[in-house]
Amino acid sequence: MTYTPTTDTAQHTDLDAPLQLLTPEGERRHDARLEPWIADLDAEALQGLYRDMAIARRVDAEGVALQRQGQLGLWAPAQGQEAIQIASARACRPDDFLFPSYRELGVLLVRGAAPADLVLSWRGEVLSTYDPHELHAAPPQIIIGAQALHAVGYAMGVQRDGGDQVAVAYFGDGATSQGDVNEAMVFGSSFGAPVVFVCSNNQWAISEPVTVQSKFPIAGRAPGFGIPSLRVDGNDVLACTAAMRWALDHARRGEGPAFLEAVTYRMGPHTTSDDPTRYRDAAELEKWRARDPLLRLEAHLREIDAFDDAFRADVDADALSYTTQMRAAAVGATTRPPLALLDSVYAEPHSGIDEEREHFAAYLAGFADEETR
Structure with missing residues (x-):
């Protein structure tokens, strides 16, 4: 299940198409490499994935609104990237330790972050982050790519302690050009550390397109470090779940690191201080809007009679409860002098x-x- 890069740049788009189990229209596809890893996902499990993704999207919209209303200093939108975040975090064991960047909102929700945990740090309040040992997740990293080194260091500690936990490093396509990420892969591979690298290729590193970061798919870099990789449709929650389970199993069995490239898209700005209309074509945005991870899973759930008005209302109620608490935490925060x-x-x-x-x-x-x- 390792990635084999092509050498013909004229053909790499077709030959290296991301692995997919759910089409943008919600139709189920079959892939012998991925199927065994999601054999246990029944309708209830798929509903759970949808619920998490829908709540993450509502929380993200609330975060943007709070920033625009002056309650937060900044917000890093995650709309469009819910599938890889929710799928990867749900695939992990509770004692696996996750190292997110500043955009992994869905990962923190799966880990049990409280509403206040998601807003107080963006206000710059004292003692505003969660307890990393309680969530088994490091505080979100702002320095691009630094968390990859932290994850490898933690994984090497697990090795020396004789444990079987896995460390997971999350970063974007732009971070793959940073020395920290490449150095982390060198150390991870050389020492056979139980770490999974999850690259959310959302096509843009602020205003720089991924085509400037790499002429070939990013997943092709990992084998050069001796790390097997998969390139998956990052808007397909089934493919993301299967790929992450494979990667975790590989690392947990003592086979060393694994690398995932999840091909997705950042629908909003890089942060709320960014204006993507200055560098991004509206037609590109609409093309990716048709690949929405929530809409495709909803279509699939309707196809198997697992999505109705009652289910939607239940999800909406959960999302409203969380975002109401989130807003109250932000508005009610007392800032020190x-x-x-x-x-x-x-x-x-x-x-x-x-x-x-x-x-x-x-x-x-x-x-x-x-x-x-």
Whole structure:
């Protein structure tokens, strides 16, 4: 089940089409490589995947709204990437440790993040993240690709402890050009670490298209490090589930790292400070809108008589309950005075902090002067 890159750039799009089990129209396809890994997924399990994806999308929309209303400093939208996030996180064991980037909203939801956990850090509040040991997930990483190194280090620790947990590193297509990701793959492969690299290829690294990142499919890079890989349709939750289960099994059996490239699309901006209309064609957006991960699973569930108005209403109620709590946490947060930022840097008095406090106070006072003009 390893990826074999082609050498003919004129043909690679056809020959390296992502593996798929569910078409954009919701029709079930068969693939002998993936089928064995999802044999147990019945209608109830598929409904659970849909529920998680639908809640993730509603939470994402609420996060954008809160930022636009001035309640959050920033938000990194995840619309369109729900399938790979939900599928991969659900495939993991509770004690596997996950290392997300700033966009893995669905991963954190599956791990049990509380509504406040998803908003307070984007407000810059003190002690605003979750307990990593409780969720078995590291805090979201802002530095592009750094979490890949953290995941490999954790996986090497698991090796030395004699455990069978797997570490999972999440990153985007742009991160594959960072030294950290490539160095992580070198270490992971050299030491046979139980780590899975999940690349969500959402086609854009801020304003730079993936065609600038790589002339060939990203999954083709991993075998160069001695790491088997799969390239799957990242909007197909069944294919993503199967691929992740294969990767986890490979790593857990002591065979070393595995790499997944999930071909998906970022429907919204890179963050709420970005304007994608300046660099992205509207026709491209509409093409990917037709490949929506939620719509295709809904179509499949309707085909097998597992989706009706009652089910939709139940999902909507769960989503509303979560987002209501999320909004309350953001709106009701009490922000400490700016100077309190320096209160807990050192346990003992420190002259350097006193100097910083003086400079910071003068900086803040400058804004007060502007307001009186």
